[in-house]
Amino acid sequence: MLVYISKRLMLVPITLFGIILINFVIAQFAPGGPIEQIVAKMMMGQTSTTAGISGGGDMGMSSDALAAAGTVHSNTTYGLDPELLEDLQKQFGFDKPAHVRFFTMVWNYIRFDFGESYFQNRPVIELVIERFPVSISLGLWSLLLIYGISVPLGVRKAVKDGTHFDFWSSTVIFVGYAIPGFLFAILLILLFAGGQSTFNWFPLQGLTSANWNELDWLDRVIDYFWHITLPIIALTVGGFAYLTMLTKNSFLEEISKQFVLTARAKGIDEKRVLFGHIFRNAMLIVIAGFPSALIGILFTGSLLIEVIFNLNGLGLLSYDAVIKRDYPIMFATLYCFSLIGLIMHLIGDLCYVLIDPRIDFETRQ
Template identity: 30%
Template sequence: MLRTIGKRLLLLIPTLLGMSILLFWWVRSLKGGPATALLGEKATPEAIERINELYGFNRPILEQYFTWIGRLLQGDFGNSIATGRPVLEEFLRRFPATIELSIAALIIAVGVGVPLGYWAARRHGKATDHTAVVLSLVGITIPVFFLAFILKYVFAVQLGWLPSDGRQNPRIDATHYTNFYVLDGIITGEFDAAWDAILHLILPALALGTIPLAIIVRITRASVLEVQNADYVRTGKAKGVSRGLLRNRFILRNSMLPVITTIGLQAGLLLSGAILTETVFAFPGIGSFLASAIFDRDFPVLQGFIIFIAIAYALINLIVDISYSLIDPRVRVS
């Protein structure tokens, strides 16, 4: 197991290196540039040249790339052109919000998607199954930003049941040690602050988790249908294995591998999909900051944040691969 983990970690090196090359090329191919976005109407050729010289954007592209990689290996992600603060500092300040939102969305997607997919498969061809399939199709086709606006308008504006934006009521004097607001409220015993943070998470998490939920429902349903018709399940029935053991050990556990794979992929996609959701709900995570960085052509922020997301995505896939051996002993033996 440790050898496998070591090999996967070593494979991350060429993967991230290739990712850095593509990322650097994409960022530099954006029309305009930081100088034009920063200067606005004052963007004279002389002023643009001074900004480019200040940040080294007028140097050869290969020199810029190797300079950036060299600083990156030393833990220096550069400074934001828009705010002037270190990119790493901005990341550590905003990333907990995105992680908290992604975890909430994943809990909703898995907590509803797996039972619903299993329930639909167990009632294959019946009204429950057809309803689950239709709802999953609707969930996949509705754009995240559209659903976010609908949820915000109905539950925050019209009904007033939930907050419409932000992470926490500014009137609450809460203590923040980790920048994970729910966790901070629990650690410090400020349960009113933790509950308020949960209320602020509900609507954006619902909007962000809808597409993963729909995909998990369909994958779980298809996997359970395939497993429950397998030979060993029919053999178990013929030998008189109890219904509960048959469902839990034979069907559900053996159908989890593709579901776990899907959950891992969706967990990674939630980090990138949070941009639209955070923008609609004014949620101060990395998504909204990345959107601003794209408009401002803030190259250091774009490069640093996307590399962070790529590393997180790769580590999530590694965790998923490790979990296979915990679910299926055949994987562990091989």
């Protein structure tokens, strides 16, 4: 197993390099960029030329910013002084060749030095650490809810296979699966968080109330769950179908095996057969898929949910960075997501071995 883990860990930097390279190239050819964002604000009178050059106001940049990708058309002056645009290019580091900026970025990322945000005047690592707990809490609560409901429901459906309960429960979970998470989130907001014809039971956005610091610990817990209820519901409603059917089919496969028929023929209690003989084998693929499921929730579903409910997590941070072309944040969050994803996939493989020692990945060619 140590050999297999070593091989997987050796592939991590290679995979990260490939992911960063592909996205760097895409950013090179994508229209727009941070300079265009600044120029647009200058032309709209939202910031001063002095602020953009000197690093004052909201446009301060650090020397680490040159590691980000980006282009600006040299033959386009936007009606401004060409010298001003040249100064902006130098400040962002875009006057350097693309390969120099790329390898500078890679070297900084190896040391987890993500530079500073173009538009927030703060180190990117501080922003990531600040937003990370929000995304993790949202993902963990959603995943626990999905597993807490889907596994018992899947077992029940396997026991009641072919009955009315099996049919109607499948109908409900597949309807939930068919509704996009972001659309269901908007529906929840319209029904329970805003508008004159709604119940207005939950807050419209945010993770805590304005008077959070004034509350005692119990009220803080209540306030937290009050705010996170709708986002979790929106995030989990589409996740029940896959895990429920996976659990059901896994149990049905084990139920039909010879050792189960033998146990029943011996007169062993049905509950003992179900949980003593079937449960461990059937739950192998379900439990081992926990890390992969967490990756799916964190990196796909949570992004839109954070944007819709205005939750200050990594999803909202990444979305704002893409809109503003804040490349240091864009590439830093991509790097963190990729690194966490690779590690979680390795943990998922290890879970298979811990649950069933008969599995040996070292024998795979």
